Amino acid sequence: xxxxxxxxxxxxxxxxxxxxxxxxxxxxxxxxxxxxxxxxxxxxxxxxxxxxxxxxxxxxxxxxxxxxxxxxxxxxxxxxxxxxxxxxxxxxxxxxxxxxxxxxxxxxxxxxxxxxxxxxxxxxxxxxxxxxxxxxxxxxxxxxxxxxxxxxxxxxxxxxxxxxxxxxxxxxxxxxxxxxxxxxxxxxxxxxxxxxxxxxxxxxxxxxxxxxxxxxxxxxxxxxxxxxxxxxxxxxxxxxxxxxxxxxxxxxxxxxxxxxxxxxxxxxxxxxxxxxxxxxxxxxxxxxxxxxxxxxxxxxxxxxxxxxx
Amino acid sequence: xxxxxxxxxxxxxxxxxxxxxxxxxxxxxxxxxxxxxxxxxxxxxxxxxxxxxxxxxxxxxxxxxxxxxxxxxxxxxxxxxxxxxxxxxxxxxxxxxxxxxxxxxxxxxxxxxxxxxxxxxxxxxxxxxxxxxxxxxxxxxxxxxxxxxxxxxxxxxxxxxxxxxxxxxxxxxxxxxxxxxxxxxxxxxxxxxxxxxxxxxxxxxxxxxxxxxxxxxxxxxxxxxxxxxxxxxxxxxxxxxxxxxxxxxxxxxxxxxxxxxxxxxxxxxxxxxxxxxxxxxxxxxxxxxxxxxxxxxxxxxxxxxxxxx
DNA sequence: TCGGAGCATCAGTTCAAATGACGCTTCTTT
DNA sequence: AAAGAAGCGTCATTTGAACTGATGCTCCGA
Numbered sequence: 001x002x003x004x005x006x007x008x009x010x011x012x013x014x015x016x017x018x019x020x021x022x023x024x025x026x027x028x029x030x031x032x033x034x035x036x037x038x039x040x041x042x043x044x045x046x047x048x049x050x051x052x053x054x055x056x057x058x059x060x061x062x063x064x065x066x067x068x069x070x071x072x073x074x075x076x077x078x079x080x081x082x083x084x085x086x087x088x089x090x091x092x093x094x095x096x097x098x099x100x101x102x103x104x105x106x107x108x109x110x111x112x113x114x115x116x117x118x119x120x121x122x123x124x125x126x127x128x129x130x131x132x133x134x135x136x137x138x139x140x141x142x143x144x145x146x147x148x149x150x151x152x153x154x155x156x157x158x159x160x161x162x163x164x165x166x167x168x169x170x171x172x173x174x175x176x177x178x179x180x181x182x183x184x185x186x187x188x189x190x191x192x193x194x195x196x197x198x199x200x201x202x203x204x205x206x207x208x209x210x211x212x213x214x215x216x217x218x219x220x221x222x223x224x225x226x227x228x229x230x231x232x233x234x235x236x237x238x239x240x241x242x243x244x245x246x247x248x249x250x251x252x253x254x255x256x257x258x259x260x261x262x263x264x265x266x267x268x269x270x271x272x273x274x275x276x277x278x279x280x281x282x283x284x285x286x287x288x289x290x291x292x293x294x295x296x297x298x299x300x301x302x303x304x305x306x307x308x309x
Numbered sequence: 310x311x312x313x314x315x316x317x318x319x320x321x322x323x324x325x326x327x328x329x330x331x332x333x334x335x336x337x338x339x340x341x342x343x344x345x346x347x348x349x350x351x352x353x354x355x356x357x358x359x360x361x362x363x364x365x366x367x368x369x370x371x372x373x374x375x376x377x378x379x380x381x382x383x384x385x386x387x388x389x390x391x392x393x394x395x396x397x398x399x400x401x402x403x404x405x406x407x408x409x410x411x412x413x414x415x416x417x418x419x420x421x422x423x424x425x426x427x428x429x430x431x432x433x434x435x436x437x438x439x440x441x442x443x444x445x446x447x448x449x450x451x452x453x454x455x456x457x458x459x460x461x462x463x464x465x466x467x468x469x470x471x472x473x474x475x476x477x478x479x480x481x482x483x484x485x486x487x488x489x490x491x492x493x494x495x496x497x498x499x500x501x502x503x504x505x506x507x508x509x510x511x512x513x514x515x516x517x518x519x520x521x522x523x524x525x526x527x528x529x530x531x532x533x534x535x536x537x538x539x540x541x542x543x544x545x546x547x548x549x550x551x552x553x554x555x556x557x558x559x560x561x562x563x564x565x566x567x568x569x570x571x572x573x574x575x576x577x578x579x580x581x582x583x584x585x586x587x588x589x590x591x592x593x594x595x596x597x598x599x600x601x602x603x604x605x606x607x608x609x610x611x612x613x614x615x616x617x618x
Numbered sequence: 619t620c621g622g623a624g625c626a627t628c629a630g631t632t633c634a635a636a637t638g639a640c641g642c643t644t645c646t647t648t
Numbered sequence: 649a650a651a652g653a654a655g656c657g658t659c660a661t662t663t664g665a666a667c668t669g670a671t672g673c674t675c676c677g678a
Contacts, residue, residue, distance in 0.1 A: 002385050004313045005635095020655060032636050034657060039635095044389075046396045047590040051656065053644040057449065059590045060402070061395045068388035072381055076311050079377030080353075086370040087355045314666095329624060341667050343625060348666095360625065362675040 002044070004076070007069035009036040010048060014066045018055035040065075088284040093122035096289070097133040097145035099205070100229055101250035102272065106166070107146060110296040114289055121285050130205050134158050137277050143286045146293070148270040150209045152216075163273040164290055166297035169247040170267045171213070172260040174237050179259075187261045189217035196224030196242035200233040200250075206270070210245055213268035234258055248304065272297070311353070313385070316378035318345040319357060323375045327364035349374075394429065396593060402431035403594040406442040406454040408514070409538055410559035411581065415475070416455060419605040423598055430594050439514050443467050446586050452595045455602070457579040459518045461525075471587035473599055475606035478556040479576045480522070481569040483546050488568075496570045498526035505533030505551035509542040509559075515579070519554055522577035543567055557613065581606070 012022040013033060023033040041048050048062035058066060094114075098107045103125065111123055128136060133145035134157070148169070149156035157163070173192065175182045181191055193214075199207050214221045224242040227233035233244050234255040247270055251260050274293045276286055321331040322342060332342040350357050357371035367375060394400030403423075407416045412434065420432055437445060442454035443466070457478070458465035466472070482501065484491050490500055502523075508516050523530045533551040536542035539559040546553050547566040556579055560569050583602045585595055 002389055004385070008310075018655065029637055030656075035635075044392045044396075046392055050590045053655070055655075060592055060594075061392055064391050064395060064401070065388055068384060068391065072384050072388070075377060075381050075384065076313070079374055079381070080311055082373050082377065083353045083355055083370055086373060087353070327624070338668055339625075344666075362624070364624075
């Protein structure tokens with residue numbers, strides 16, 4: 001049985017052209033290399049190297065053996081990589097970032113699923129809007145992020161992200177239950193052109209989507225208030241300060257004093273993605289979570305369509 | 310770096326279903342197997358086997374590793390097979406160089422013989438005059454070369470060649486059939502001192518042999534033409550441009566419009582050798598071919614003496 | 619409850635492999 | 649021609665890995 005450590009030595013000798021250089025590269029002494037090669041030659045019954053004064057050269061048998069050695073050693077490395085990948089799901093940790101509304105809806109389900117499958121992976125999560133999430137991934141604080149953008153507004157997300165589309169999330173208009181338009185059958189954005197608007201400030205990324213949609217509808221909204229997050233925005237709408245648009249994911253739960261109404265084809269839509277840094281290594285845990293998010297998003301969509309029907 | 314012996318143990322355990330059975334199959338004791346597997350698990354950072362009361366079962370990581378182990382071990386066996394094949398002349402290749410006339414006569418016979426005995430050795434051949442052949446051996450392009458020199462001219466061949474004498478090849482004078490001297494019983498070199506001479510240029514090594522022979526005969530030949538190779542030289546002689554000397558090996562075939570005449574003791578002789586680099590390794594294929602060339606040369610000599618008689 | 623099958627652990631021994639010192643050869647430089 | 653450098657081989661020594669044999673532990677079935 002050929003000894004792989006000896007093959008490694010032989011390969012190094014072949015690559016470096018001398019026993020001494022190979023020994024240095026392998027952090028061995030020269031006699032160690034000499035003995036390893038000698039043993040290989042003894043065991044294989046062939047002379048593998050021609051010794052010259054200036055170093056060594058492969059014989060035919062040596063060249064053949066080095067070719068095999070390359071293949072064998074490469075395969076061993078493959079095996080190590082795969083083991084490391086599998087081990088990656090039996091330990092380690094996965095740090096997630098999500099914008100707020102997904103963090104309260106989509107993500108918990110995915111986390112539960114992941115935790116069931118890979119209980120030994122430590123999970124962590126922070127709430128962060130898309131731009132902040134990108135920063136934190138670049139800083140190495142976060143492995144995978146849920147982000148969104150709008151088809152109509154190019155450049156909202158950085159180019160260096162590797163994105164997986166999860167679902168499209170249409171905005172609905174949110175009104176006080178007793179709003180004059182709450183009972184109208186079909187609502188259009190332009191119906192609210194004179195209303196004061198509330199924008200959920202912490203969802204900084206939403207504001208350009210609002211503005212773009214209103215501009216497309218032919219008016220510029222009058223922003224009355226900025227709220228910190230969607231629950232606050234709902235509360236503000238409930239007090240009658242103004243109306244707002246919220247994506248469906250943010251309507252769960254909806255303040256009982258409010259109603260939400262779809263906007264039809266005119267509705268702005270945000271696209272929701274799982275994102276990780278395109279460059280560099282993707283850990284198996286990250287990949288597994290990406291897949292689980294896809295599945296969860298599919299379930300989510302199916303349910304909400306059932307609910308709508 | 311994964312240890313292949315441990316992989317072998319793991320594979321055996323997976324195949325047999327228990328440490329004890331694997332130990333028996335490998336002629337180890339059970340603790341040895343246990344320790345090897347434990348080491349593999351420690352080093353890889355994964356649990357590879359689920360231990361039950363009845364034996365063991367592979368985990369996901371273990372199954373992946375066994376798959377790799379199979380491939381790795383198979384490749385190692387391939388390497389062993391190929392080494393054995395090369396050592397046993399059941400594979401590998403042999404690259405030959407020969408000067409032109411031997412390449413058309415002696416070498417083909419030897420190649421046929423070699424091929425019959427060792428059909429799995431790939432053979433290659435280039436035509437090269439002695440000096441070029443030496444270069445190519447030093448460059449590693451060629452394993453064994455047919456070369457020649459003259460006893461009378463020291464230093465024609467490099468010192469670092471390991472030479473095996475095959476045969477002596479006397480030059481004969483080649484004349485047009487209707488040459489006035491063609492019917493003379495005994496010919497001497499000096500008879501042609503006034504003739505224009507044709508030298509076969511590609512056989513650069515022949516020219517000093519010509520010159521030396523003529524000098525010994527007391528004249529300096531007048532070289533009318535240089536021909537690229539011996540067939541061209543024959544053709545030139547046939548047109549009446551001049552006469553030439555050719556070694557017997559180059560007289561096969563002889564242009565039907567020509568005759569060749571021996572020159573007796575005065576004839577220059579080239580010594581033909583099988584040559585390989587003296588320093589360094591001699592592959593079994595090279596050694597086998599050297600031996601076959603010796604035998605073939607002997608046969609050749611016997612035949613030509615029979616023909617002469 | 620007991621016995622057997624099977625894995626883990628421990629101490630001891632054996633053997634392979636690396637080291638460091640030294641010698642030999644070849645080639646280069648002065 | 650002599651000295652020096654580069655490089656491989658050999659030897660004695662040491663170190664560490666791995667196998668062995670004894671023993672303990674666990675789980676299962678009768």
